[in-house]
Amino acid sequence: MYHFDYIDQQILLQIRKDARKPFSQIADELKISNSLVHQRIRKLKEREVIDQAEFVVSEKQIGFSTKSYVGIKLREARYAEKVVEGLKKIPEIQECNYVSGNYAIFILIFAQDNQHLRKILYEQVHQIDGVAGTDSFICFDTNFKRPVSLDTIVKKEKYD
Numbered sequence: 352m353y354h355f356d357y358i359d360q361q362i363l364l365q366i367r368k369d370a371r372k373p374f375s376q377i378a379d380e381l382k383i384s385n386s387l388v389h390q391r392i393r394k395l396k397e398r399e400v401i402d403q404a405e406f407v408v409s410e411k412q413i414g415f416s417t418k419s420y421v422g423i424k425l426r427e428a429r430y431a432e433k434v435v436e437g438l439k440k441i442p443e444i445q446e447c448n449y450v451s452g453n454y455a456i457f458i459l460i461f462a463q464d465n466q467h468l469r470k471i472l473y474e475q476v477h478q479i480d481g482v483a484g485t486d487s488f489i490c491f492d493t494n495f496k497r498p499v500s501l502d503t504i505v506k507k508e509k510y511d
Contacts, residue, residue: 358383362391363400363501370404415443415461417468418490422454423482430481431455437479443471454486465489 355363358381365377374392378385395401410418425431431449438447438458446459458476462468472485 358387359391359395360501362388363395366392366401366404367498367501410461414463417460417462417464418493419460419462419468420488420490421458421460421472421476422450422486422488423456423458423476424453424484424486425455426481426483428455434479434481438476441471441475443467 361381362377365372365380374388375385378388381388392401423434425434434456435447438444438456443460443462444458445461448457449455450457460468460471462471468487472487476482476485
């Protein structure tokens with residue numbers, strides 16, 4: 352695990368707010384050199400702490416008004432990887448996780464409406480060899496969504 356210091360934490364906080372923020376501006380605000388910001392960001396990328404910078408698009412604004420979490424039951428555990436490979440081919444599935452409990456896999460789907468969701472489930476997900484069944488949980492609204500806290504990175508190291 353990469354050990355973060357205060358500078359790393361502050362750089363990550365800055366780029367999380369605005370991934371397009373110039374490194375020179377980050378350096379000025381943190382009162383460090385521009386080259387230090389470049390070096391730290393390069394190291395964070397090399398260690399895969401920073402995965403990618405991207406714009407966040409509002410699903411609702413582009414026509415995907417139905418959000419659903421779907422639990423998938425498998426016929427047998429040996430089908431897990433094959434099912435995940437099939438799920439990767441469905442563009443409306445935004446996230447896929449192995450989970451414990453009643454389901455083997457939990458996915459997140461954005462669909463245009465309920466009919467579109469039904470079509471995705473019946474004509475695509477249920478057709479994947481190894482899928483025994485699904486349970487859908489329609490999301491009426493997202494109350495809040497946040498990334499993992501960066502505030503505790505430096506604090507955690509104090510306890511280790």
